[in-house]
Amino acid sequence: MLVEASRxxxxxxxxxxxxxxxxxxxxxxxxxxxxxxxxxxxxxxFPTRYAGHPIALIRPEKGPVYALEDRCAHRQVPLSKGLVEGDCIKCCYHGWAFDRAGKCVTVPYLNRSDVGRPVRAYPCREKAGLIFIFPGDPALAETVQVPDIAQVGNPEYKTRQFGPRLKCHYTFMHENLMDMNHQFLHRRQMGSITARFLGQDKGDNFLEARYSFARKGGNQPLAEALIFGKHHDLEGREQPVEEVVSIRTTYPYQTLKIHDKDGDLIMDLWACYVPLGSDQQGTQAFGLLSVKKPKWGFLLDLAWPALGLFTHRIFEEDREIVELEQKAWRELGGDHNVEVFPIVKALRALLARGGVPNKAARPLKKG
Structure with a gap:
């Protein structure tokens, strides 16, 4: 036993x-x-950012959207304030024009194309109502797949978008969703429920945890009942597994899928937590939530505002808690978390393997 514990x-x-x-x-x-x-x-x-990098997204009147560094090579002012003409964007200051490859095609007052420096161009794709960029090595972009996203485009599902900005490191968001043991936080919204861990799968770039939930008290929220059906009061007896919730981080994305007792997918959530700031201590979340339409689709339309309000309230409780975690990290001068749940330990290892230590990263003390 001692040998096994040591291993x-x-x-x-x-x-x-x-x-x-x-x-x-x-x-x-x-x-x-x-x-x-x-x-x-x-x-x-359109101006946007990835981490500490300003990005200008340009959509010509004809042709696909493209992405450039949002700084003119001349005086470093934002290109996103410029004028789109044809397939190029002209800086608002002196009219230097850049094409979709970032090449300076003209300096108008010199009428030459060989004097202006280029700006960085980012590989860019549009999918499922989102615009993606590849901020790393552009030579790798064609070898990395743009992710599949929830059930966008599937007529059997209704999908809503959400995109909050949070004052926390992106890893807090992965941990929050993966660890379903935090349902105590949501007791005012969901009543008293307990997560039951059903199992896991993991590989080099992914981790999946599966749960069911047992209601211990309080009424089932209306929005939940409209989507999943009424969970009846069993008068103190253990609630059977009626839905299985599967949460999966496939670096760097995260999904939550809910299957009913017959194995049918009834909810599909996709999220990506995009870092903000040079220290990446902020996050812009992009998420899409797809819900299976019932036989009478208008019922889901009627429930949609209630579902939106319900999910918003849940998220706001999560937002407050992850931002408090970030605040504690700053005040304590580092990560003092005492993690005991094996799934979260494995998730932290996955995020560490997938990510890149920054210049300020401090090695952790062992033991």
Missing amino acids: SETAQQAEAPEYDLRQIDSNPNFWYPVAWAHKVRPGKA
Whole structure:
């Protein structure tokens, strides 16, 4: 038994992050959403950011959207304030024009194309109502798949978007959703429920945890009942598994899927937590939530506002708690979390493997 315990402890230490997890930057060699597609209008430019990098998204009147560094090579003013003409954008200051590859095609007052420096161009794709960029090595962009997103485009589902900005490191968001043991936080919204861990799957770049929930008290929320059906009061008896909730981090994305007792997918959530700031201590979340339409689709339409309000209230409780975690990290000067749930330990290791320690990253003390 002592030998087995020692091996288990050694395995956990091998999985643990070598650096403070909140100082491990998001790996740029993936596709990240940086804007909702409807916000980038034809003939216009749109400013956005990835980490500490300003990005200008440009949608010509004809042709696909493209992404450039949002700084003119001349005086460093934002290109997103410029004028879109044809397939190019002209800086608002002196009219230097840049094409979709970032090349300066003209300096108008010299009428030459060989004097202006280029700006960085980012590989750019539009999918599922989102605009993605590849902020890392552009040579890798064609080898990395743009992710599949919830049930966008599937007529059997109704989908809503959400995109909050949070004052916390992106890793807090992964931990919050993966760890369903925090339902006590949501007791005012959901009543008294307990998560039951059903199992896990994991690999080099993913981790999935499965749960069911048992109601211990309080009424089932109306929005939940409209989507999943009424859960009857069993008068103190253990509630059977009626839905299975599967939460999966496939670096750097996260999903939550709910299957009913017959195995049918009834809810599909996709989220990506895009880092903000040079220290990445802020996050812009992009998420899409797809809900299976019932036989009478108008019932879901009627319930949609209630569902939106319900999910918003849940998220606001999560927002407050992860921002408090970030505040504690700053005040304590580092990560002092005492984690005991094996799933979250494995998730932290996955995020550490996938990410890139920044210049300020401090090695963690062992033991």
